[in-house]
Amino acid sequence: MFLRKTAALTACMLALSSPVWALEGHTYDFGQPASAAKASRSVEVVMGDMSFTPKTIDIKAGETVRFVLVNKGQLLHEFNLGDAAMHARHQQQMLQMQQSGMLTPTGVKAMDHGAMGHDMKHDDPNSVLVEPGKTAELTWTFNKATNLEFACNIPGHYQAGMVGKLTVSQ
Numbered sequence: 001m002f003l004r005k006t007a008a009l010t011a012c013m014l015a016l017s018s019p020v021w022a023l024e025g026h027t028y029d030f031g032q033p034a035s036a037a038k039a040s041r042s043v044e045v046v047m048g049d050m051s052f053t054p055k056t057i058d059i060k061a062g063e064t065v066r067f068v069l070v071n072k073g074q075l076l077h078e079f080n081l082g083d084a085a086m087h088a089r090h091q092q093q094m095l096q097m098q099q100s101g102m103l104t105p106t107g108v109k110a111m112d113h114g115a116m117g118h119d120m121k122h123d124d125p126n127s128v129l130v131e132p133g134k135t136a137e138l139t140w141t142f143n144k145a146t147n148l149e150f151a152c153n154i155p156g157h158y159q160a161g162m163v164g165k166l167t168v169s170q
């Protein structure tokens with residue numbers, strides 16, 4: 001357990017210092033992505049400008065849930081599954097994306113980092129970005145009881161209230 005946590009932390013620190021956010025083999029101790037066909041139920045989450053509806057979601061350990069994310073706001077928003085510490089780290093990455101010009105108020109631009117030859121991408125499996133007026137999906141299998149948050153980590157949004165409680169019970 002300790003070793004796994006250390007490895008995950010190291011991977012995230014590497015991600016912070018590198019233009020390539022999505023490292024191969026990034027795993028999550030609370031579950032993994034799944035195909036929509038495997039889902040036992042769907043939960044619709046409406047994104048507004050600085051809000052999620054509903055604000056709390058309850059799940060049973062072992063469930064595979066298909067989240068349907070409807071952005072009714074005027075801005076780009078994110079739906080990201082994790083704990084508070086993961087969201088704090090992801091907010092730093094999103095800030096770098098914003099500062100590089102890749103993240104605009106309404107969308108994401110794929111950017112090539114010239115000499116580095118790296119494509120900066122936002123494609124963490126526990127996260128999806130939803131443009132204004134669009135709908136996106138994320139399906140996840142939750143494998144253990146834990147307290148998580150679903151959050152938008154676009155700079156300033158989490159602090160403005162774009163975070164909800166996701167409780168996985170036994």
Ligand SMILES: [Cu+2]
Nearest residue numbers: 077078152157
């Ligand atoms: Cu947002």
